[in-house]
Amino acid sequence: MTSNSPLRLGRRTVLAAVAAASLGGLMRPLLAAQPAAAFDPALLDRAIKRAAELDQIHALVIGRNGEVVSAEAFRGPAVNRAVNVKSVSKTIAASLAGIAIDRGVLRGVDVTLAKAAPGLVPAGVDPRVRRITIADLLTMQAGLEPTSGPGYGRWINSRNWIADALRRPFVTEPGARMLYSTGSYHLLGAALSSASGRSLLSLARDWLGEPLGIDVPSWTRDPQGFYLGGNNMALSPLDLFRFGELWRQGGLWNGRPVISAAWVRDSWVPRTRSPFSGDDYGYGWFLAEAKGHRIAYARGYGGQMLYLVPSLGLTVVVTSDPTRPARSDGHVGLLNALLTDDIIPAAEMA
Numbered sequence: 001m002t003s004n005s006p007l008r009l010g011r012r013t014v015l016a017a018v019a020a021a022s023l024g025g026l027m028r029p030l031l032a033a034q035p036a037a038a039f040d041p042a043l044l045d046r047a048i049k050r051a052a053e054l055d056q057i058h059a060l061v062i063g064r065n066g067e068v069v070s071a072e073a074f075r076g077p078a079v080n081r082a083v084n085v086k087s088v089s090k091t092i093a094a095s096l097a098g099i100a101i102d103r104g105v106l107r108g109v110d111v112t113l114a115k116a117a118p119g120l121v122p123a124g125v126d127p128r129v130r131r132i133t134i135a136d137l138l139t140m141q142a143g144l145e146p147t148s149g150p151g152y153g154r155w156i157n158s159r160n161w162i163a164d165a166l167r168r169p170f171v172t173e174p175g176a177r178m179l180y181s182t183g184s185y186h187l188l189g190a191a192l193s194s195a196s197g198r199s200l201l202s203l204a205r206d207w208l209g210e211p212l213g214i215d216v217p218s219w220t221r222d223p224q225g226f227y228l229g230g231n232n233m234a235l236s237p238l239d240l241f242r243f244g245e246l247w248r249q250g251g252l253w254n255g256r257p258v259i260s261a262a263w264v265r266d267s268w269v270p271r272t273r274s275p276f277s278g279d280d281y282g283y284g285w286f287l288a289e290a291k292g293h294r295i296a297y298a299r300g301y302g303g304q305m306l307y308l309v310p311s312l313g314l315t316v317v318v319t320s321d322p323t324r325p326a327r328s329d330g331h332v333g334l335l336n337a338l339l340t341d342d343i344i345p346a347a348e349m350a
Contacts, residue, residue, distance in 0.1 A: 038064035038065065038067065038069050038313075038347070038350055039062075039064065039069060039346040039347055039349075039350050040345075040346045040347075040349035040350050043342065043345055043346035043349055044062070044069070044070065044343075044346040046342060046346075047062075047338060047342035047343050047346055048060070048062075048070055048072065050338060050342055051074065051318075051338060052072075052074050054331070054334055054335075054338075055075075056302075056303055056320045056321050056324055056326065056331045057074055057075075057303070057318060057319075057320050057335075058073060058074065058075055058076030058077065058083070058319045058320055058321060059071075059072065059073040059074065059076065059077075059078075059079050059083075059237045059317070059318070059319045060072055060074070060237075060316075060317070060318055061079060061237045061238060061240075061241045061315075061316065061317040061318075062314075062315075062316050062343060063241055063245070063314070063315045063316075064312070064313045064314055064315075064347060065313040066245055066249070066313075068238070068241065071237070071238060071241075073237075076319070076321070077236075079236060079237045079238050080236050080237075080238055081236055082215065082217050082234040082235055082236050082239070083234060083235070083236065083237070083304075083319050083322070084232055084233075084234050084300075084304075084322045085233055085234065085235055085240060085300050085304045085319070086231060086232070086300030086301040086302060086304045086322055087182070087230060087231055087298075087299060087300040087301055087304070088233070088235075088240070088298040088299065088300040088304050088305075088306055089185070089219075089228070089229070089230055089231050089232060089233035089300070090182075090185045090229075090230045090231075090284055090298070091284040091285060091298035091306070092204065092208070092233055092243070092284075093185050093188055093189050093192075093200070093229045093230060093284065094138055094185075094188075094267065094283050094284025094285070095208065095243075095247075095259060095284065096189075096192055096200070096203050096204060096207060096208070097134065097138060097188060097192060097283070097284075098259050098260065098263035098264075098266075098267065098283070099203075099207045099208075099258070099259055099263075100192055100195065100196065100203075101263065102259070102260045102263060105192070105195050105196045106134060106191075106192070106195055108134070109133065109134045109135035109138065109266075109283075110133055110134070110135060111133065111134055112130060112131065112132060112133050112134075113129075113130075113132050113133070113134065113137065113187060113191055114129070114130040114132075116134060116191045116194075116195055117190065117191040117194035117195055119194060120162055120166075120187070120190055120191065120194060121166060122160075122162075122163045122166060122167065124167075125166050125167055126169075126170060128143065128170055128173070128174060129144075129166050131174045132144075132174045133174070133175070134188065134191065135175075135271075135283075136174050136175050136184070137184045137185065137187050137188040137191070138188065138283040138284060139178060139271050139272045139281060139282070139283065140178050140179060140180055140181050140184045140185070140272075140281070141174065141175050141176065141177060141178055141179070141272055142174055142179070142181070142183075142184050142187075143170045143171060143172045143173050143174040143175070143176060143179065144165065144166070144168045144169070144170055144171065144179070144181070144183070144184075145168035145169050145170075145171050145179075146171075146179045146180060146181035146183070147161075147164075147165055147168070147181050147182055147183030147186075148180050148181050148182045148183070149180070151168075152182065155182075155183060159223055160222075160223060160224060161183070161186055161222040161223070161224075161226075162186070162187060162190055162222070162224065162226070164183075165181075165183035165184075165186065165187060166187070168183075177272060177273075177275075178272040178273060178274060178275060178281060179275075180274070180275070180276065182228075182229075182230040182231050183230075184230070185229040185230025185231075186222070186226070186228055186229040186230055187229065188229050188230075189226065189227060189228070189229020189230070190226045190229065192229075193226055193227070199225075199226075199227055200226070200227035200229060201216065201218055201219070201227050204216045204233075207258070208243065208246075208258070211253055211256070211258045212239070212242045212243065212246060212253055212258070213242070214235065214236075214239035214242055214243070215235075215236070215239065216233070216235070217234050219232045219233050219234060220232040231300075231301075237317045237319050238317075240306055240317045240319075241315055241317050243306070244306045244307075244308055244315040244316075244317065245315050246258055246259065247259070247264060247296070247308060248308050248310055248313070248314075248315050250264050251263065251264045263283075266282075266283060267282045267283035267284060267285055268282050268285060268287060268296055269282050270282060270287050271283070274286060276328060277328045282296075284298070285297065285298060286298070286299060290339070290340040290344065291340060291344055291345075291348075293309050293311050293312060293344065294309075294310070294311065295307060295308065295309050295339075296308045296310075299332065300322075301322065301325070301326065302320045302321055302322040302323065302324055302325070302326050302331075303318060303319075303320030303321070303324075303326035303331045303332055303335055304318070304319055304320060304322065305317070305318040305320075305332070305335055306318075307339050309339075309344065309347075312344065312347045312348070313347075314343070314344070314347055316339060316343060318335050318338075320335075
């Protein structure tokens with residue numbers, strides 16, 4: 001993974017007997033026999049205490065080399081309860097797209113939406129719509145007026161989310177630059193459903209839920225019945241940790257490939273840049289650097305975060321109040337500082 005931008009990612013351990021007893025078989029494969037050895041104990045304790053002081057945080061899960069070292073819900077649902085991960089859903093949808101390519105359901109990222117799912121493109125749209133590729137959707141470079149931010153409410157109140165997204169005016173040419181838009185990922189999810197003949201929920205349960213042993217509850221659908229491709233999926237913090245571990249291990253789970261190593265590699269190549277944080281973006285992942293380490297992270301509204309630091313074997317999950325904003329210079333900035341100033345040093349000093 002490469003990145004040219006500095007990380008702008010700009011925090012009481014409930015494990016052992018309590019967590020093992022409450023989570024049973026789900027938790028045991030992730031627990032370390034001697035978890036404190038993976039981190040400097042004093043620095044790790046400092047990180048957890050600082051996290052507890054952030055009133056917007058709900059839960060924090062920290063793991064190293066596949067072993068959960070700390071998992072605690074400071075407030076809100078328990079760490080084994082599914083919560084809305086908001087736009088982390090985009091990273092999950094991008095993973096499903098990669099699996100679809102691996103399995104031949106999609107021909108590749110360069111195929112156009114119009115060819116991958118011709119039935120989705122309504123008549124009378126701007127001819128440039130037919131140039132939008134799967135890669136453009138994955139990187140949110142479709143060029144169309146965004147459906148996120150101020151345009152989100154009007155979009156989800158429309159009678160046809162797909163047609164509304166595709167009939168919006170072009171702000172720039174397809175592939176030119178990132179325009180953060182949940183509509184792009186909804187189009188991606190609908191394309192996956194159309195190409196496979198299955199719902200996005202079915203694909204998520206079959207291609208990710210079953211091999212990882214995680215629960216994928218049903219979530220929002222549009223008026224035509226397509227599951228929302230870029231928002232409102234729900235996973236427990238511990239299940240999100242497993243998803244992160246799948247990626248940290250190069251697409252392998254228990255030694256078996258779930259996502260190809262090629263897709264993991266391609267997803268972590270910078271392809272555009274966020275106009276908000278300034279961080280690079282690949283296929284569903286934000287990419288950055290901090291303290292000499294390359295970092296991939298997924299981000300959802302309110303401060304739903306999944307951080308991977310492969311060079312240290314780190315996977316960190318944060319869930320937060322999904323009703324409160326979390327800007328890069330606000331709550332998310334504090335979460336990023338927790339990672340870079342506390343959790344990474346705790347791992348480096350172990």
